[in-house]
Amino acid sequence: MNARDDMMKKLSLGSRMSADQRIADLQHLHDRLRDLSGGDLAELIPLFRERLLANGAEVAECRDGSEIAEALESILGDDDRIVLADDARFADHDIARKLSEKRETRRVCLSDDGNLAPENGGWKQHYAGMDAGITFAVGGVAESGAVIVHASPGESRSMSLLPMHHIALVSAEHLHATLLDAAPLIASLSQRNGSSAVTLIGGPSKTADIEKVLVTGMHGPKRFTVLIVHQLPAGQQDSSTPLSHHTEG
Amino acid sequence: MNMVRVLERTGADVRYDAKQTCCGQPAFNTGYHDESRDMALHFLDIFDGDGSDYIVAPSGSCVTMVKVFYGSLLELPEEYREKAERVRSRVHEFTSFLVDVLGKNSVGAEFHGRVTVHDSCHALRELRIREQPRLLLRNVKGLELVEMDAADVCCGFGGTFAVKHASVSTAMTEEKVESILRSGADVVTGVDSSCLMNISGMLKRRGSAVRCMHIADILGGSGS
Amino acid sequence: MTSRTPIIPQNLKLLVEERIHDDGLRGNIRRATHTSLGKRAAVVEDFPRWEEMRTTAHDIKKHVMDNLAHYLELFERQATEAGAQVHFARDAKEASSIVCGLAREHGERVIVKSKSMATEEIHLNPALQQSGLRVLETDLGEYIVQLAEEPPSHITAPALHKSRGEIGRLFSEQLGIPYTDDPEELTAIARRVLREEFLQADVGISGVNFGLAESGTICIVENEGNARLSTTLPKVHIAVMGIEKLLPDAESLGLFLNMLGRSATGQRITCYTSLITGPKRSTEPDGPEQLHIVLLDNGRSTMHADPKLREALYCIRCGACMNICPVYQKVGGHGYGSVYSGPIGSVVTPVFMGEQAAHDLPFASSLCGACADICPVRIDIHHHLLDWRHRMVEGQDGPLLERIAMRLFTFTALSALRFDLAGRLARLFAPFLKHSAGGMRLPVWSETREFPNLPEKSFKQLWKEDRERS
Incomplete structure (x- = not known):
């Protein structure tokens, strides 16, 4: 017998619930989870901010799209080299152009078809040399102090990982009170036709492996900044609209 | 008795x-x-x-x-x-x-001294006994109840563990004894004789004046 | 401190003796465990209903275990449909040969690994090295112990037993850099060295914290970013996952994430929680082209079949039981001689390594129960240790002298007459065992502690006298 069937056979001997029982049991557990999650978390933004700060993140806020460029300017250094998510919202209000006036700016994708060729080792360096990656989060979890990002045609996994600074924009409307409230979003993103990588980011990369002394920037970004935008239009998911303004370093 | x-x-x-x-x-x-x-x-x-x-x-x-x-x-x-x-x-x-069955919080005892409580593991974690001895002790005339740090940490006895792994057991008892000494108590009490025997064994070896008394001996007493 | 005694459970007493008198080691462990416990206590307060959360987490794990075959099949189906390749491994050898085969096929330059207890359990690194492959641990703690050629000593903090000075000397010797013991500098050095390796690596190997059956997703929880790098940069990602890691869905995951970070390191959420479903999509800019998930049994189905041991499969490897354990705090992870150390380690090791090898582990506990009280999934850890003691004694008859003593004591205690007589004899002979300081002298015990003198009269005598008076 192959390993799979062997293991399944052994396990099925000890798994005796009928499908109906199992569904009912799980339903009951979900009810309990919902009951546990019910708390009075009316003021999400202050809690989100407080928890992010406690996790070692930096937090900035702005009113709407028209203020994003200015807010990012105040977060970024003048000669930071940046990589921007390939998101149409960066074209709005001239955000991408304004940012790239001062500094070297790259977009996510190297090739014209919107894809990076993984066998081309160059793409790794493409991000590694950059100082900051700027992405759009699809949601935030106030209680945990974390944002949810996901790999998509316009947003790579690496841009929130390889540069020393990661800046995530999140719409105040996309804040969830708890992880349980965010579960449907996480579940829908994680489907087989969804994203290969959904990541909850709760702070800068860090370690305490040496005598429990906290050091940031272990492998990933040393700084993690969340820019809360109070009114932000929803993003076009799976949009691969190329940016109108970008320069290649 | x-x-x-x-x-x-x-x-x-x-x-x-x-x-x-x-x-x-x-x-x-x-x-x-x-x-x-x-x-x-x-x-x-x-x-x-x-x-x-x-x-x-x-x-x-x-x-x-x-x-x-x-x-x-x-x-x-x-x-x-x-x-x-x-x-x-x-x-x-x-x-x-x-406390729980008879509903008493005082047994009319008198005892003069500073007393600290060691929480015995079985009583604490299997029977959830923590407040009961403290409540009774607080109502003993003349008794000053002081808390040691880490009162709920095991004293290291553990029956045959104390013999099978004597060095680990000893290290645990040392920490317990240090907590007791830091508390400034003259008497350490608890609801289990075995823990107290273990703790007392090390206190005596160190020549400490701190005494171990079972809580019944405090509650049954009418002096110090 | 590098031990000369091989770190295996058969050497338990020696391992303990080598460590228990090492004040530096005890200081390191004490500082680390107490820091984690302090942080944990502060963030557990976020949830007034923490105790109910523990019960619910326990019941979700129970639900999964009671339907494990179903959830494993669902997970396999969903992961496969998402493009992952799912492999089944009955034991450590099978798992390690699957991974080595894949790694040989794809790993020409270097293999990067993020922290994984499952790969420690299957002794993957030596197997990869024997295949002629270069494998690099990338979690800072794991990197440190790999440089020192030691196994990790804690589930979540593998180098917790080492001081900054020891790490500084190690880096200086192994990496040929000037000595520094500044954690900030040491970390920056490790980042630089390892980043170069990441950019070269062909294969990334990770463990898995949770597997979501509904979507075939694997969830990896970390702080450093090395798991994200290992699962993003190389063109092949191999994940080794114990079959007990399954959860039904994202709803359940929320609860477990809330509890894992808090219990392990006192964090509300770890810096990175990666939910990986299949390899990179064709439209996504980066990520591995292949995702292999190796589902590991290695004794788990045996535990699953045992109604008592099944509960040990609920463990989410947070390490809180180690942090709180007064025995662990004294001897550290290496003192146990097993991959999984601390209280839960002593419960699962007899399954993973065999009862013979792990015979002494369940006895290396005072059974204080602090582990069960802190466990986020309410595993009755100390009761499992009691159960193992029974199994060990039944299976191997226990030490001869101990068995005789137990029989004799039982024989005595079954009759009040004999019990009384024994008491009288003990009181009669006790004076001959007197120690100079006043107490009785007993072997082992009396090396560090006095034994009290027996009372002159038994309770029974006192009772009789008292009743006669009144």
Whole structure:
């Protein structure tokens, strides 16, 4: 017998619930989870901010799209080299152009078809040399102090990982009170036709492996900044609209 | 005898069956279930239907054995299950009996000294006894209750553990003794003699003046 | 401190003796465990209903275990449909040969690994090295112990037993850099060295914290970013996952994430929680082209079949039981001689390594129960240790002298007459065992502690006298 069937056979001997029982049991557990999650978390933004700060993140806020460029300017250094998510919202209000006036700016994708060729080792360096990656989060979890990002045609996994600074924009409307409230979003993103990588980011990369002394920037970004935008239009998911303004370093 | 005195002071009619011996915990803890079971059956035979309402013991550990382990972790023969169930509901640790069953928070005792409580593991984690001894001690005339740090950390006794892993056990007892000394208490008390014997053993070896007293000896006393 | 005694459970007593008198080691462990416990206590307060959360987490794990075959099949189906390749491994050898085969096929330059207890359990690194492959641990703690050629000593903090000075000397010797013991500098050095390796690596190997059956997703929880790098940069990602890691869905995951970070390191959420479903999509800019998930049994189905041991499969490897354990705090992870150390380690090791090898582990505990009280999934750890003691004694008859002593004590205790007689004899002979300081002298015990003198009269005598008076 192959390993799979062997293991399944052994396990099925000890798994005796009928499908109906199992569904009912799980339903009951979900009810309990919902009951546990019910708390009075009316003021999400202050809690989100407080928890992010406690996790070692930096937090900035702005009113709407028209203020994003200015807010990012105040977060970024003048000669930071940046990589921007390939998101149409960066074209709005001239955000991408304004940012790239001062500094070297790259977009996510190297090739014209919107894809990076993984066998081309160059793409790794493409991000590694950059100082900051700027992405759009699809949601935030106030209680945990974390944002949810996901790999998509316009947003790579690496841009929130390889540069020393990661800046995530999140719409105040996309804040969830708890992880349980965010579960449907996480579940829908994680489907087989969804994203290969959904990541909850709760702070800068860090370690305490040496005598429990906290050091940031272990492998990933040393700084993690969340820019809360109070009114932000929803993003076009799976949009691969190329940016109108970008320069290649 | 101090436990008997305290119980009688509350108006209880105390009986003692001289046929009793041991609940079987030492053998059980070491893995010898057959031997332990023999003692458990002997225990149940003596106490089931003996005409008393409650069984009170000055030991959280022995009570745990009967109340928690009999019939669950220590398998009993079919014909003893009901017996065990009946006995289990009647058996109580001494301070829990006074506070939870009789509803007392004072037994009219007097004791002069600074006293700290060590939480015995079985009493604390199997029987959830933490406040009961403190409540009774707070109402002892002349007694000053002080808390040590890490009162709920094991003293390192653990029955045969103290012999099988003597060096680890000793290191644990050392930390317990240091907590006690830091508390500034003259007396350390608790609901289990075995922990107190262990702690007292090291206090004496170190030539410390801090005494170990079972809580019954404090509650049964009328002085220092 | 590098031990000369091989770190295996058979050497338990020696391992303990080598460590228990090492004040530096004890200081390191004490500082680390107490820091984690302090942080944990502060963030557990976020949830007034923490105890109910523990019960619910326990019941969700129970639900999964009671339906494990179903959830494993669902997970396999969903992961496969998402493009992952799912492999089944009955034991450590099978798992390690699957991974080595894949790694040989794809790993020409270097294999990067993020922290994984499952790969420690299957002794993957030596197997990869024997296949002629270069494998690099990338979690800072793991990197440190790999440089020192030691196994990790804690589930979540592998190098917790080492001081900054020891790490500084190690880096200086192994990496040929000037000595520094500044954690900030040491971390920056490790980042630089490892980043170069990441950019070269062909294969990334990770463990898995949770597997979501509904979507075939694997969830990896970390702080450093090395798991994200290992699962993003190389073109092949191999994940080794114990079959007990399954959860039904994202709803359940929320609860477990809330509890894992808090219990492990006192964090509300770890910096990175990666939910990986299949390899990179064709439209996504980066990520591995292949995702292999190796589902590991290695004794788990045996535990699953055992109604008592099944509960040990609920463990989410947070390490809180180690942090709180007074025995662990004294001897550290290496003192146990097993991959999984601490209280839960002593419960699962007899399954993973065999009862013979792990015979002493369940006895290396005072059974205080602090582990069970802190466990986020309410595993009755100390009761499992009691159960193992029984199994060990039954299976191997225990040490002869101990068995005789237990028989004798039982024989005595079954009769009040004999019990009394024994008491009288003990009181009679006790004076001959007197120690100069006043107490009785007993072997082992009396090396560090006095033994009290027996009372002159038994309770039975006192009772009799008292009743005669009144």
